[in-house]
Amino acid sequence: MKYDGLLSRLRSQLKTLEQEVLQHDASLPAHSRKLMQDTERFNDELFIQHGAQLYPCIGQIEKDIKQLEQRLKLNLNASTIIAACERINDRFSAVKRALATTGIGVKAAAQAKDSARKRILASQERRHDNSGFAWIAAGVMQNSHQLYEELNKHLNWARKIESKIEQMETILENCHGTDKIKTQNEILLMHRRLGKCRQAISYIEDRIQAFERPYHSHNR
Known part of the structure; x- marks a missing residue:
């Protein structure tokens, strides 16, 4: 061929x-x-x-x-x-x-x-700065140990607030008139505090991930 x-x-x-x-x-x-x-x-x-x-x-x-x-x-x-x-x-x-x-x-x-x-980090920074929790980063960003301490502190606060809400809801069942309205308002306030505490917990968890990510990437 x-x-x-x-x-x-x-x-x-x-x-x-x-x-x-x-x-x-x-x-x-x-x-x-x-x-x-x-x-x-x-x-x-x-x-x-x-x-x-x-x-x-x-x-x-x-x-x-x-x-x-x-x-x-x-x-x-x-x-x-x-x-x-x-x-x-x-x-x-x-x-x-x-x-x-x-x-x-x-x-x-x-x-x-x-x-x-x-x-992604810049977006998280903007979101966190707008969340009102930037003070946490300023105070505890020296190392992850401080971040974990802050996280545990907020988790404890959240548990205490949840327990307080349960107590107040039990009290509410026996309240009448003005006392009932007052207790309802107090419960509402406690729920707002719990919401802010949970937001802070989420913020700190994000900071821990951002802080530790370079370490995990380096050791893969």
């Missing part, structure tokens, strides 16, 4: 590329694979592939070469053959570019993740 040389060269190039890809994928740190697990590195028309590992591309190129072989056997017109060869060449070039730019992709993914984390 007059195109045997072409097919032989393509298979040889694919074999060489496969070895490069295997070495590339094997040397990828787990952190890099995780960072790029949702990253699309190619145009959908070139490859269906996500993440830092490139070996899935090899099978897709191999399939193209087999299809080219079938077209050659069918003696299809030259334009069809040329288009198939150009597609294979484009795929070779794309994988080689990806091999050379994985480091850049990892850095970009890390920066995107860091930016997203900072946006």
Whole structure:
């Protein structure tokens, strides 16, 4: 067959590329694979592939070469053959570019993740500042131990308020007239205090998560 040389060269190039890809994928740190697990590195028309590992591309190129072989056997017109060869060449070039730019992709993914984390923290800061509990952060942000102490303090307050509400609701059952209205108002006030206490608890829990997140991320 007059195109045997072409097919032989393509298979040889694919074999060489496969070895490069295997070495590339094997040397990828787990952190890099995780960072790029949702990253699309190619145009959908070139490859269906996500993440830092490139070996899935090899099978897709191999399939193209087999299809080219079938077209050659069918003696299809030259334009069809040329288009198939150009597609294979484009795929070779794309994988080689990806091999050379994985480091850049990892850095970009890390920066995107860091930016997203900072946006979330900034949003939490704005929400917390507007919540009226910023004084907690100012007073106890030196370390997580202080935050846990503050959390336990507020949990104790919440339990005491809940107990007080239960007592007042029992008293309310035997109240009449003005005393009943007064007790109802006191219960309402206690519920408001409980609501603020629970908001403070939620705020402190968020601060603990924000404080400890860098530590957990570093130790994964």
